Amino acid sequence: MSDMVGKGILKSLSVSLKRFAETYLDDLSWLGKRYRTDKGIAHRGSKDARGIFTVQYPEEKIPVPEEFRFVPFLVYDEGPNGEKTLRCTSCGICAKVCPPQCIWIVRSTDPATGRPIPDPAKFTIDADLCMNCGLCAEFCPFDAIKMDHDYELASFTRNVYDETKLSKSAKYYESIRPVNARREDAARAAKAASRTGQGE
Amino acid sequence: MATPVATPAPAQTLDLPARFPGVLNPDTRPGYSGWILDNANLLKFATALRDELGYDYLSSVTAVDYLPEGKMEVVYHVYKTTGGAGVVFKIQVPRADPMEVPSLVSIYPGAELQEREAWDLFGIKFTGHPDLRRILMWEGFAGHPMRKDWHEPYFEEEAKPLKSRWPDGRMIMAESKNLFGDNISYPDGFNPESQTFDPEKALYEALRSYQKDEVGLDTDHIIVNMGPQHPSTHGVFRVAVVLDGEKIVNLKPVMGYLHRNHEKIGERNTFIMNMPYTDRLDYLSSMSNNFGYALAVEKLMNVKPTERAEYIRVMMAEMTRIASHLMAIGALLNDLGAYFTPMLYALEERELLLDIFEAVSGSRMMCNYFRFGGVARDLPEGTLQKIKGLFFERLPRKIEEIDRFLSENEIIRSRGIGQGVLTAEDAIKYSAAGPLLRASGIPYDVRRAEPYSIYDRFEFDVVVRTNGDIYDRLMVRFDEIRQSIRIVQQAVKQLPNGPVMALKPMYQVRVPPGEAYGRVEGPKGELGFYVISNGKPTPWRYHVRAPSFINLTAFGPICIGQKLADVVAVLGSIDIVLGEVDR
Numbered sequence: 001m002s003d004m005v006g007k008g009i010l011k012s013l014s015v016s017l018k019r020f021a022e023t024y025l026d027d028l029s030w031l032g033k034r035y036r037t038d039k040g041i042a043h044r045g046s047k048d049a050r051g052i053f054t055v056q057y058p059e060e061k062i063p064v065p066e067e068f069r070f071v072p073f074l075v076y077d078e079g080p081n082g083e084k085t086l087r088c089t090s091c092g093i094c095a096k097v098c099p100p101q102c103i104w105i106v107r108s109t110d111p112a113t114g115r116p117i118p119d120p121a122k123f124t125i126d127a128d129l130c131m132n133c134g135l136c137a138e139f140c141p142f143d144a145i146k147m148d149h150d151y152e153l154a155s156f157t158r159n160v161y162d163e164t165k166l167s168k169s170a171k172y173y174e175s176i177r178p179v180n181a182r183r184e185d186a187a188r189a190a191k192a193a194s195r196t197g198q199g200e
Numbered sequence: 201m202a203t204p205v206a207t208p209a210p211a212q213t214l215d216l217p218a219r220f221p222g223v224l225n226p227d228t229r230p231g232y233s234g235w236i237l238d239n240a241n242l243l244k245f246a247t248a249l250r251d252e253l254g255y256d257y258l259s260s261v262t263a264v265d266y267l268p269e270g271k272m273e274v275v276y277h278v279y280k281t282t283g284g285a286g287v288v289f290k291i292q293v294p295r296a297d298p299m300e301v302p303s304l305v306s307i308y309p310g311a312e313l314q315e316r317e318a319w320d321l322f323g324i325k326f327t328g329h330p331d332l333r334r335i336l337m338w339e340g341f342a343g344h345p346m347r348k349d350w351h352e353p354y355f356e357e358e359a360k361p362l363k364s365r366w367p368d369g370r371m372i373m374a375e376s377k378n379l380f381g382d383n384i385s386y387p388d389g390f391n392p393e394s395q396t397f398d399p400e401k402a403l404y405e406a407l408r409s410y411q412k413d414e415v416g417l418d419t420d421h422i423i424v425n426m427g428p429q430h431p432s433t434h435g436v437f438r439v440a441v442v443l444d445g446e447k448i449v450n451l452k453p454v455m456g457y458l459h460r461n462h463e464k465i466g467e468r469n470t471f472i473m474n475m476p477y478t479d480r481l482d483y484l485s486s487m488s489n490n491f492g493y494a495l496a497v498e499k500l501m502n503v504k505p506t507e508r509a510e511y512i513r514v515m516m517a518e519m520t521r522i523a524s525h526l527m528a529i530g531a532l533l534n535d536l537g538a539y540f541t542p543m544l545y546a547l548e549e550r551e552l553l554l555d556i557f558e559a560v561s562g563s564r565m566m567c568n569y570f571r572f573g574g575v576a577r578d579l580p581e582g583t584l585q586k587i588k589g590l591f592f593e594r595l596p597r598k599i600e601e602i603d604r605f606l607s608e609n610e611i612i613r614s615r616g617i618g619q620g621v622l623t624a625e626d627a628i629k630y631s632a633a634g635p636l637l638r639a640s641g642i643p644y645d646v647r648r649a650e651p652y653s654i655y656d657r658f659e660f661d662v663v664v665r666t667n668g669d670i671y672d673r674l675m676v677r678f679d680e681i682r683q684s685i686r687i688v689q690q691a692v693k694q695l696p697n698g699p700v701m702a703l704k705p706m707y708q709v710r711v712p713p714g715e716a717y718g719r720v721e722g723p724k725g726e727l728g729f730y731v732i733s734n735g736k737p738t739p740w741r742y743h744v745r746a747p748s749f750i751n752l753t754a755f756g757p758i759c760i761g762q763k764l765a766d767v768v769a770v771l772g773s774i775d776i777v778l779g780e781v782d783r
Binding site: 005006007008009011012015016019045046047048049056064065066067068069090092093094095098099101103105106116122131133134135136138140147148157160 | 293360361364365366367368369370371373469470472473474475476515541545548550551552555560562563565568576578579581586589590593594601604605606608609610611613625705707708775
């Protein structure tokens, strides 16, 4: 036999040893700034990451990317006097496209005429059924339902959310998804402009 | 072995009706293709197809319930391991019990688990099948759940969207309904109070049906159950083995613990709703699952994705392959007893790939990224830079490091080399797919055998190893990771600009009637989606040819004759994901 038995194991161990040493060397090179700093967290998730990879949740949190999606919420616009108007028109597309069927919507009716008006009377999402697929947000024609970034959902009871719990401001939406919000605002403005243009 | 290995057939135009006069009727329903034949001719036709025409690889067997027509249909897809288009043939039987169809196990042993599935879910009796038991449901289950007239408790409607969601919208939680009150039914003559039966009886009877070795001392054989769960916890899986000392004389995988009837759910969903559900099949490679389903529905809709979308799709599918193989390598090493050091080295790189999935699709594992005609959204700013950094700088280096770490290690070599061998003939016979097939010396890869999407534009090698043992299956995965890195590098360089969707986004797509079989080379092997549309918003039939599931057909034959300690290693080298096995 030309090869020494055990050479392969030594080779394996050398890889382990190298990684073991790297852990401490990388720590030292950061002079204590490797943990609990934004830069340190970003480094551990980058192509140049060496040494310890783990992020100490919940002391440290990885920032989520803009497209990250978790349980949907309803967007409301704030008027000049602080009044809140939900963008939702209760058209039902989100309820119809929802794969696990976790959205329940009751339409409002005009008490005078009895005809439906575009505003939900009740809007319920069973967040425990929700599979976070994002189809509701993708197909909503009014940008009224969007996927959230808040993934800390643990609770002692079932997570069944009604319209008050689901409502979040347009400002909040813009803060978590700036690129998307800007693009959608521009598209809505253009649409509104073309509609008034036609009306004249 | 009697089964011949496919030899490259001389180029000839295949005129099946001329070759089999009076046997084949073309399937003339609009949107359908293939051949319809009779029960009586099935075995003769299949034998000739395999032995004379070289169609040696049975990819998929499934059934379709045509309730309105009063017919049950069994659909077979066979291919050549030398590549090219396949042959589809169908058997139709009247929809009245017993529905009998001859079993193809004697010709294509790869049909074994698939025919059991069709029996379990559709109630088609395959005469001549050596072990026709239920497979996903339990012994004693009443009815066959994939039949169109079978309804579960809490059944609301045949198809989503459910009317109770909108415009009624009154929310009721399912658990507030009483499970044992108004919505449970027992089969005729069944009394849960007095009747007891042993659901395991059939399994143990099947286990005892093996050839006893009459030579030498007469020893007692014992049955050992591994699991449910243990087989080193790839998931909720169970292996029942018969042992002669330490040697395995018979082995049966027992599955279905994670069964949710994905296909029934899929037939109630609208076409787009199925996309996020496919993520949950093989949950380690959701992008590949999306790919296969999108291909099948696009075939039906006759839509071509845009150029940019094609490149993004290929990039994502190859990244998925790398992520899944890294997981497979780590898990196999866990199974061999190298607890978690190799696993975590592999997971680090997978983590970086998942970061890209998260930035692109919004989710690390349940990506739901593909749409009919493209992908859900374009790559966000900075993502391409990240992919470049990973694929040109980090990954090639890191894969070599993990390779150096593992492949020369004497312990891995002695546990792997020559152990758990699957010969090339057997691999084809048992319809093994993916790394399991290629480690046995069959260079069969759907990306090359029948190129889909834009795989014909890339330079890569079909990885192949010849020994068919555990070690080769490990090495095939390393080689495939290297090839995938090559593909992504090319795709990044060639990525064109332009839109990523060929259609206007629609929440309910119109799918013309017909059938389509979309297959991709997933990380675990050939992943196929057989979809039938009847023009309605929901598919009439939605079938998944799950590679993890069908690869288990070969699991027993590989293990017989091995030692008990190697069962877990063999299972690790097959690389199953229970979400896909059980569906």
